[in-house]
Amino acid sequence: MALLEVNNLDVRFALRQGDVRALRDVCFSLDRGERLGIVGESGAGKSVAAFSLLNLIARPGYIAGGSINFDGHELTSMSDRALRKIRGHRISMIFQDPMMTLNPVLTIGEQMIECLKAHRRISSREARAISLRKLEQVQIPSPDKRLDHYPHELSGGMRQRIIIAIALLLDPDIIIADEPTTALDVTIQAEIMALLLELCEKHNVALILITHDLGVVSQVTQRMLVMYAGRVIEQGPTREIINDPQPPYTQGLMNALPQMATPGSRLNQIRGSMPSLNKLPSGCAFHPRCDFATRPEGELRPACVDQVPQFVDSGNCQVACHMVAEMQQAERIPVEEKQ
Incomplete structure (x- = not known):
């Protein structure tokens, strides 16, 4: 059984003009120790999917349907009190901007100790010792001194390492990393991603990496989802998708x-x-931008305009695209005629 199973997840935002569907029938699974990438343009629904896993969707957003099963527990129906035992403990999250994550008026040590004591009955001395070990794991120089520093006294790369250390504090089963290297320069980005990969492999922690950088996904993840307008349009092994992308x-x-x-x-x-999510095109949401949706004579393909594409198997991948379905149908017809 998978560690995390998401089935038909539907997330909406209640607006005056009506509900807007930010996620539509999102399905995926994650095994223990597995690394999954979620890619797509800005507005595709990547971050909404990540926040939904811990029910961190702010009002007026809400989970309208579907299932999120984590290690046998249904998270969508779980109370806030029960969820607090999972957030930061069994499922940790690394957010985009470390300066928005860290409290500017508390030292690094105070924040790490507070996190530990919220989930474990330990003394401040024990919590500080654990915090020190985690800072050493993420290769923070002079970790004993860094515990007494405030976030503004550290560089961007250092702050992101501390965020990773906090995510690992309670030995979680899953880390969700939402664009973890957005504000960093290229050299620091590579160091942070290499560190995150090493720690996940060493501690057998599952990773959900949300990014728009396909180069990072190809190096770090084993499987990936491609999202567009709130819907998954392709999922499968990362290498297979990178080497042979199916949908346009x-x-x-x-x-x-x-x-x-x-x-x-x-x-x-x-x-x-x-x-815009409140003005999605009919049929396949990508068809106004898709070259395949227009026939050589200039007419739009009826299926692309009128029908939402369903998933079809293509190799080891699942693809929601009329083009792929038509190509498969065209390959099957000669075989059937011969029979």
Whole structure:
């Protein structure tokens, strides 16, 4: 049985003009020690999916349907008091901006000790010793001195290492990392991701990595989800998706990587932009931006405009795309005629 199973997750935001669906029928699973990447453009629903796992969706957002089963416990129906025993303890989260995560008026040591004592009955001395060991694990220089520093006295890379140390304080089963290297320079990004990968492998911690950087996903994760307009459109082994992206959207993301462009030429990009969630196109939400949705003679394909694509198996991946379904159908027809 998977450590985490998400089935048909539906998240909405109640607005005056009506509910807006931020997530639609999101399904995935995560095994113990597995590393899963969630990718997509801004507005695809990546962070909403992460926050939903711990029911951290702020009002007017709410979980409208679906199931989130963690180690046999249904999180969607769990009380706030019960959830507090899981948040930060069995499931930890690393947020985008460490300065927004750390309390600026408390020292690093005070914040780490407070976190430990909220979940365990231990003395302040024991909590400080554990905090010191965790800072050593994330390769903080002079960790005993850093415990008495305030967040503003540390560099961005140092603060992010401390956030990782806090996430590991209570030996969680899952770490959710939401764009953990957004505000850092390229060199520090590589160091932080290498550290996070090493710690997850060493302690057999499952990782959900949310990012728009396909290069990072290819190096760190074993499986990945591609999201668009609140829906998963492709999922499967990372290597298989990176090497052979199936839907036009995933192909567009791959082609937009700088290394895919000819030196000196303009970077490739997906035309148009992500649609507003309260004005989603009919059928496949990507069809206004998709080259496949328009036939050579200039007409739109009825299936792309009228029908929401259902998942089909393609190799070891699951893909929600009419193009892939049509290609599979075209491959099957000659075989059936021969029979």
